[in-house]
Amino acid sequence: MGAELRVGNWTVMLDGPKTLRLVRHDGIEVILPHKVSIRNLRIGQLMDYVAELDELIEKGSMTAKKGTTKFKLKRKAKKPGIWFLMARGGVNYDIELATSEALLIALKLQESSIEDITLKEFEWRTPVMFRGIREALLGVFSASALSEVAIAQVFKDRLDRAYIRHGAARAELLVEDKHFYIVLEGAGKGELGLFKKLADALRLDKLPVSDSLAARLLLGSARVPDILEDKAGVLVRKRILKELFKEHKGEMKFEGKHLVVGNKYGTWRINLKTGELRLNEYLLCIMPAYPFKFRGYIRLPGLGTFKLDSRTARVLAVAHIALRPDEVKDKSIKEQIRTARKRLVIGDFFLI
Structure with missing residues (x-):
């Protein structure tokens, strides 16, 4: 025991x-x-923990506000052991919970918002090469952070769908066969809007969402545009890469959220969520020109020309570097490639 x-x-x-x-x-x-x-x-x-749990059990109800969403959790008088959770505002749904599930979600709702707000803002405003700083900061708070994956499991068992609205973004979050999906009903004209046009063109009407992000969306600590760095973003970028770089099919391999490329330079790994690029485990610093945001257009055969959101633009830019390194003109990037090439590691994926 x-x-x-x-x-x-x-x-x-x-x-x-x-x-x-x-x-x-x-x-x-x-x-x-x-x-x-x-x-x-x-x-x-x-x-x-115990003080918050005792207070909730004695009172039989609690309210909380996360972002633009108000939550009300209340014990049902006529159903012993059953609680009712209602979310209204940016996120909207109603579910019934067992006592143990209600207590877990109540604690999660009352967790400090430092990680949800301050560090999320830090992430969006910080270049990929500094993300390690964010991970170090997360370590300060994560020891007492309850698992979103566990929260997601509760919602998988209890929820059918939720409706989410953040500004111009409108979406329906679904649970199907114990997996989360999101349907974008409106996305505005910003980054999410550009991403939606790509997804629609690829006929990806229903996009996958990770358990962690789904839990944060349902508890009001994430926003719909966060799907750009989640499973949805990975899926759309995989489809585009397969279409744009057909002639390099033999050099490409997808491993989870990564594209792995093997050629005479060694093994390249591209994070399809963030656009981070490594050659032989050496991190390459790829910075866009002013205003420090990747931009671009692509033409997909039979589908048309599309303006890219900055995340997708970055992924395609670094994929071009990995697949066609001989075409790189930037002196800084060429020097980094030379340095990384010296670190060539013979592994079980590519033998150079």
Whole structure:
């Protein structure tokens, strides 16, 4: 069973390296999966957990606001052990929850918004080459952050669909066969609008959404444009790359969110979410010209010409570098390629 700790009315037990199990004196139980190992979880955080849980159980209801969405969680008087969660505003849905599910979501709603807002803003405004700083900052907060994947599992079991609106962006988030999908009904004229035109042209009306992003969308801590750096963005860019670089088919291999390219220079890895480019594990700094944003157009045979959102433009730009390195003219990039080429590693993907 492992060590147990008594905190107020609760017995706290380790249920794995990232999971706590809390059992109340009256038998109420809640499982709290975390994003990372809980070995550094502070006793103060445990005390906060039990205080918030006790207050919710005693009151039988709570309200919260995340972004433009108001949430109301209430125990149903006529259905023992059943709670009702209502979201209105930027996100709209109604679901019934078991007590353990309600307690988990309540704690997630009350988590600090520092990671959701401050670091998300940092990510959008920071070049890819500085993303490591963001990851380091996330480590400061993640020890007490509850797992969005666990939250997503609750929604998979309870939700059919939700309606989301952020500015001009309007979307329907669906659960089908235990997977999340998003249907963009409106996207405006910005980055999301450009992305939607591409997806529509490729007949991708229903786009996949990761469990983590789906949970954040449903709890009001993410916005519809975030799909550009999620599964939806990866899927659309894979389709475009296959169409634009058919003559390089033998050099390309897709591995999850990465495009891997093998040629005489070594092994290139392109992150299809962010456009990060590595050659032989060496990170190449690829910066666009002023105003520091990748832009461009592509022509897809039989479909027309499309203006690209900046994420997709970046991915296509670095893919061109990886697939046609001999055509690179920029002196800085050429020097980085020479440096990375010296680090050539013979692996099990390509033997040069």
